[in-house]
Amino acid sequence: xxxxxxxxxxxxxxxxxxxxxxxxxxxxxxxxxxxxxxxxxxxxxxxxxxxxxxxxxxxxxxxxxxxxxxxxxxxxxxxxxxxxxxxxxxxxxxxxxxxxxxxxxxxxxxxxxxxxxxxxxxxxxxxxxxxxxxxxxxxxxxxxxxxxxxxxxxxxxxxxxxxxxxxxxxxxxxxxxxxxxxxxxxxxxxxxxxxxxxxxxxxxxxxxxxxxxxxxxxxxxxxxxxxxxxxxxx
Amino acid sequence: xxxxxxxxxxxxxxxxxxxxxxxxxxxxxxxxxxxxxxxxxxxxxxxxxxxxxxxxxxxxxxxxxxxxxxxxxxxxxxxxxxxxxxxxxxxxxxxxxxxxxxxxxxxxxxxxxxxxxxxxxxxxxxxxxxxxxxxxxxxxxxxxxxxxxxxxxxxxxxxxxxxxxxxxxxxxxxxxxxxxxxxxxxxxxxxxxxxxxxxxxxxxxxxxxxxxxxxxxxxxxxxxxxxxxxxxxxxxxxxxxxxxxxxxxxxxxxxxxxxxxxxxxxxxxxxxxxxxxxxxxxx
Numbered sequence: 001x002x003x004x005x006x007x008x009x010x011x012x013x014x015x016x017x018x019x020x021x022x023x024x025x026x027x028x029x030x031x032x033x034x035x036x037x038x039x040x041x042x043x044x045x046x047x048x049x050x051x052x053x054x055x056x057x058x059x060x061x062x063x064x065x066x067x068x069x070x071x072x073x074x075x076x077x078x079x080x081x082x083x084x085x086x087x088x089x090x091x092x093x094x095x096x097x098x099x100x101x102x103x104x105x106x107x108x109x110x111x112x113x114x115x116x117x118x119x120x121x122x123x124x125x126x127x128x129x130x131x132x133x134x135x136x137x138x139x140x141x142x143x144x145x146x147x148x149x150x151x152x153x154x155x156x157x158x159x160x161x162x163x164x165x166x167x168x169x170x171x172x173x174x175x176x177x178x179x180x181x182x183x184x185x186x187x188x189x190x191x192x193x194x195x196x197x198x199x200x201x202x203x204x205x206x207x208x209x210x211x212x213x214x215x216x217x218x219x220x221x222x223x224x225x226x227x228x229x230x231x232x233x234x
Numbered sequence: 235x236x237x238x239x240x241x242x243x244x245x246x247x248x249x250x251x252x253x254x255x256x257x258x259x260x261x262x263x264x265x266x267x268x269x270x271x272x273x274x275x276x277x278x279x280x281x282x283x284x285x286x287x288x289x290x291x292x293x294x295x296x297x298x299x300x301x302x303x304x305x306x307x308x309x310x311x312x313x314x315x316x317x318x319x320x321x322x323x324x325x326x327x328x329x330x331x332x333x334x335x336x337x338x339x340x341x342x343x344x345x346x347x348x349x350x351x352x353x354x355x356x357x358x359x360x361x362x363x364x365x366x367x368x369x370x371x372x373x374x375x376x377x378x379x380x381x382x383x384x385x386x387x388x389x390x391x392x393x394x395x396x397x398x399x400x401x402x403x404x405x406x407x408x409x410x411x412x413x414x415x416x417x418x419x420x421x422x423x424x425x426x427x428x429x430x431x432x433x434x435x436x437x438x439x440x441x442x443x444x445x446x447x448x449x450x451x452x453x454x455x456x457x458x459x460x461x462x463x464x465x466x467x468x469x470x471x472x473x474x475x476x477x478x479x480x481x482x483x484x485x486x487x488x489x490x491x492x493x494x495x496x497x498x499x500x501x502x503x504x505x506x507x508x509x510x511x512x513x514x515x516x517x
Contacts, residue, residue, distance in 0.1 A: 087318030087476060095478065097319050098273060098304060179304035181273075182287075197419050198282050200447075 007205030014206055015213075021183070022207075026214065029187040032100055032174070033167040036107030040115050041160055043108075045149075048119025048159070052152075053131075053145055063120060069113035074106075078176030081106045085177065098179040103187070106173040111163035118162060122155020123148060157226055161219065168215055188214075271300040272483045275312070275320035277391060278419040280466070281305035283439045283511055289499045293490050299483050307419075309389030315340060315469075318476035322484040324491075326391035326466045335469060342485065343469035344492045347500050347512040351395055351462040352441060354424070354452045355433035363433070369459040370403045377405055380412045382432035386423050387415030391464070396435045399461065421448065428452055437464055439511035446507070466512070468492075492516035 014022060047066075051059050083089050085097040085105070096102045126148050134144045149156070171189035178185035180194060188211045195204035280286055281303055290301050306314065308325040315323040316339045323340065325331060335343050353363065353372050361379040363372040376383050385407070386393035400407050407413040416426050420440040427434040428450045438457075445452070456462075468488050473481035490496045497514035504510055 087478065089317075092318070098302070179273075179302075181302040181304060184302055197278070197421060198444075 011206035011209035040111035044115030052123025074172035078173035118159030122152040272321040275314040307390035340469040353456040384427040
């Protein structure tokens with residue numbers, strides 16, 4: 001019990017003193033996960049929309065694949081990306097292993113299925129009357145799709161938030177492809193894993209609390225956005 | 235889509251969100267600095283003991299070369315070098331190292347320093363290994379008594395050493411109920427052994443650095459057997475195997491470690507209780 005209380009106290013003292021190393025680690029975490037989420041959204045939202053609105057061969061397979069990959073263990077993704085980016089792997093010439101870019105690649109793979117699948121189900125759950133009505137009003141297929149995406153925005157937003165949760169909390173993949181190099185690829189979660197390994201439980205717990213607070217702040221901002229939108233609905 | 239104006243506000247927010255993320259991501263575009271740096275594949279024992287945090291700044295100040303350390307088990311660290319994912323390896327499994335040099339993956343291997351392995355276990359010593367002559371006898375006593383023994387089980391230098399002792403006494407512990415392979419780093423393995431009131435083989439550096447912090451209710455039961463000698467070596471990735479490897483900088487690091495200055499830096503590194511953890515012995 002003592003360790004837990006100490007962890008909380010340590011968390012507050014770390015926040016108050018704003019340790020420079022810690023700030024660097026937090027910023028890198030946000031950059032890596034933010035970039036990964038952005039790219040995953042740019043691919044996942046169109047992919048989810050297309051599979052939600054159009055019928056084409058292989059559509060069911062894509063949806064199934066996406067749903068399955070939602071449960072992919074991060075360690076497996078890490079290992080896969082490692083083997084690809086390793087100097088002895090197919091993309092080794094790029095020299096990306098043990099850089100923040102490698103971590104972003106791994107996290108895109110983790111977030112993409114979540115964003116795609118949740119976007120897909122949000123689109124599918126929109127009442128088909130919506131599309132028909134748009135068509136009756138003379139909308140082109142593109143305008144019709146846009147109207148449905150607008151209608152499904154809450155669900156899509158949830159997908160983005162779920163993707164964010166996945167990448168912010170993940171440690172297995174970035175530990176393998178980033179290498180947890182001090183001052184270069186060390187992020188919040190890998191620091192927590194390292195400090196736990198070193199037996200610095202209080203510090204590890206303190207970092208965990210800070211990570212939680214950051215996630216809470218991000219989600220508060222997103223919630224306000226979403227709520228505002230929701231209230232504007234008739 | 236005039237009929238959908240109410241969605242416009244939220245779409246705008248969505249756009250703001252993406253702009254925010256995008257701006258953040260701009261900062262992430264790798265700070266491609268021109269500074270010289272090498273990647274060193276090493277082991278958890280050197281990283282977690284704090285040795286690197288102590289000696290690397292000295293080296294960096296002198297040469298301007300930044301050493302980025304990826305800490306893995308010795309097996310994984312050597313593998314990293316073999317695949318060309320590191321420039322230099324600093325590990326402790328001499329036989330594996332020499333084999334990798336022979337295979338042409340590494341060049342210029344040097345002894346750097348050593349510490350030793352010790353057998354730790356519960357103070358009441360249920361297998362009665364305290365006072366036996368050698369590590370082999372101690373292992374045999376543990377096996378005979380069937381008291382739990384926790385193994386790293388991760389191809390690390392410590393694990394390799396442990397397996398070599400089992401092999402020496404002609405014993406195959408794998409699969410025995412008292413033999414627990416945990417596949418974790420040294421400190422975690424110690425903690426598991428502590429919880430299970432089991433024996434384990436550990437390196438003195440990790441033991442000294444962590445026994446108080448982790449509140450281990452264990453004690454050293456066997457030490458001093460020459461068989462338990464733990465030699466650390468450093469070697470550069472062979473530039474003929476991997477052209478991109480930063481051989482020149484890697485060799486600067488190797489040569490510094492075995493120089494008088496590097497050796498003195500290693501000798502002066504102490505843990506917070508004032509124990510010297512590594513004894514330099516470069517020739």
